[in-house]
Amino acid sequence: METETHKSLIRRVFSHLDAGTTDRAPDILRNPVGIYTDPGRFEAEMAGILRRKSLLAGLSGRLPGPGSFLAEDLTGVPVLLMRGEDGVARAFLNSCRHRGTRLLDGAGVVRRAFACPYHGWTYGVDGRLTGVPDQEAFEGADLADCSLAALPCTETDGMIWIRLSGGAPADPGESLDGLAAEFAGYALAGYHHYASHRMTPAINWKMALDTFMEPYHFAVLHKETVAPIFFPNLCLYDEFGESFREYLPRRSIVEMRGRPEAEWDAVWHSAIVYYLPPNAVFVMQQDHAEVWRIFPRDGRVDRTEVCLDLYIPEPATSDKARRHWDANLDLAVRTVENEDFAAAESAYAGFASGLAEEVVYGRNEPALQGLHRRIAAMMAGQ
Ligand code: FES
Numbered sequence: 001m002e003t004e005t006h007k008s009l010i011r012r013v014f015s016h017l018d019a020g021t022t023d024r025a026p027d028i029l030r031n032p033v034g035i036y037t038d039p040g041r042f043e044a045e046m047a048g049i050l051r052r053k054s055l056l057a058g059l060s061g062r063l064p065g066p067g068s069f070l071a072e073d074l075t076g077v078p079v080l081l082m083r084g085e086d087g088v089a090r091a092f093l094n095s096c097r098h099r100g101t102r103l104l105d106g107a108g109v110v111r112r113a114f115a116c117p118y119h120g121w122t123y124g125v126d127g128r129l130t131g132v133p134d135q136e137a138f139e140g141a142d143l144a145d146c147s148l149a150a151l152p153c154t155e156t157d158g159m160i161w162i163r164l165s166g167g168a169p170a171d172p173g174e175s176l177d178g179l180a181a182e183f184a185g186y187a188l189a190g191y192h193h194y195a196s197h198r199m200t201p202a203i204n205w206k207m208a209l210d211t212f213m214e215p216y217h218f219a220v221l222h223k224e225t226v227a228p229i230f231f232p233n234l235c236l237y238d239e240f241g242e243s244f245r246e247y248l249p250r251r252s253i254v255e256m257r258g259r260p261e262a263e264w265d266a267v268w269h270s271a272i273v274y275y276l277p278p279n280a281v282f283v284m285q286q287d288h289a290e291v292w293r294i295f296p297r298d299g300r301v302d303r304t305e306v307c308l309d310l311y312i313p314e315p316a317t318s319d320k321a322r323r324h325w326d327a328n329l330d331l332a333v334r335t336v337e338n339e340d341f342a343a344a345e346s347a348y349a350g351f352a353s354g355l356a357e358e359v360v361y362g363r364n365e366p367a368l369q370g371l372h373r374r375i376a377a378m379m380a381g382q
Pocket residue numbers: 096097098099100101116117118119120121
């Protein structure tokens with residue numbers, strides 16, 4: 001982050017603290033609850049957004065070396081991410097070219113090649129078919145064409161992007177837009193994957209995004225968890241084309257008041273929430289990063305899968321380091337899974353009753369408004 005950005009963010013926070021204010025949108029925004037519950041709208045979002053746009057798959061540290069892989073089902077698409085012997089990250093359909101069986105589960109490392117668990121066809125870590133037991137039996141089939149089906153995958157500045165459909169390459173610019181330089185400044189290529197946690201709330205996928213988009217609820221819903229750390233109802237909101245940055249100051253930021261501006265550190269005294277369209281939230285948390293990836297689950301309008309991946313700047317090699325990162329992960333999970341998603345599930349029950357008509361996003365929830373304006377624009381094909 002540029003020095004001038006540090007200064008201007010902290011100046012804006014101090015001015016809000018002095019005035020008892022927060023960044024505000026010009027007006028309120030209303031949405032019909034159907035945007036969360038309507039199955040037709042949901043199908044259109046799956047086809048028009050989630051299966052079409054470039055998606056953040058993770059930081060480069062998720063595939064730390066040759067043969068590293070990650071197998072995930074994303075909106076019903078079995079995806080195999082894998083780093084080749086040549087160091088290139090690739091994405092494949094996790095489906096054998098013989099009769100379709102899923103090839104790998106979970107995450108790990110394979111040595112050069114791996115075998116299908118059904119009849120033992122083997123593939124190299126670049127996705128090429130390398131062996132077929134009783135190959136004579138397949139005479140007439142062109143096995144040279146039986147590499148795994150590739151999905152678009154692009155790795156740049158320590159981030160891996162994919163698309164869940166063929167054709168055009170995965171384009172980080174769709175999501176990062178005007179933030180590419182700020183992200184490059186975080187040097188994410190040096191980060192290591194520490195742990196992941198999967199959550200399965202019974203809500204619409206956009207409600208999982210909503211939960212990150214305002215600190216208005218901190219004093220009430222999170223009074224025991226993160227309210228002691230952050231200023232409730234105080235955020236800075238800045239748009240960068242398709243993306244935006246929501247700056248949540250920690251209470252510790254007041255320590256900067258007596259220091260020269262040249263020493264101001266806007267990253268250390270905050271959580272910085274970025275919306276990376278269409279379905280990811282990236283949170284810079286002082287010395288580590290959280291990637292929240294959000295997908296509809298089981299093809300349902302009211303089921304969501306949230307993958308939280310925690311990335312850290314150095315490998316955790318001591319018990320002390322592991323205790324530190326475990327505590328960070330635990331706080332994130334307690335806050336979001338136990339508090340935010342519990343509140344969202346209760347809201348979904350009201351929406352699904354058919355009796356609720358609309359929701360309203362306040363002027364003090366500018367990022368929430370920005371999120372829904374962007375989703376509406378994506379749906380309109382802009
Ligand atoms: S389905 Fe994979 S080897 Fe037969």
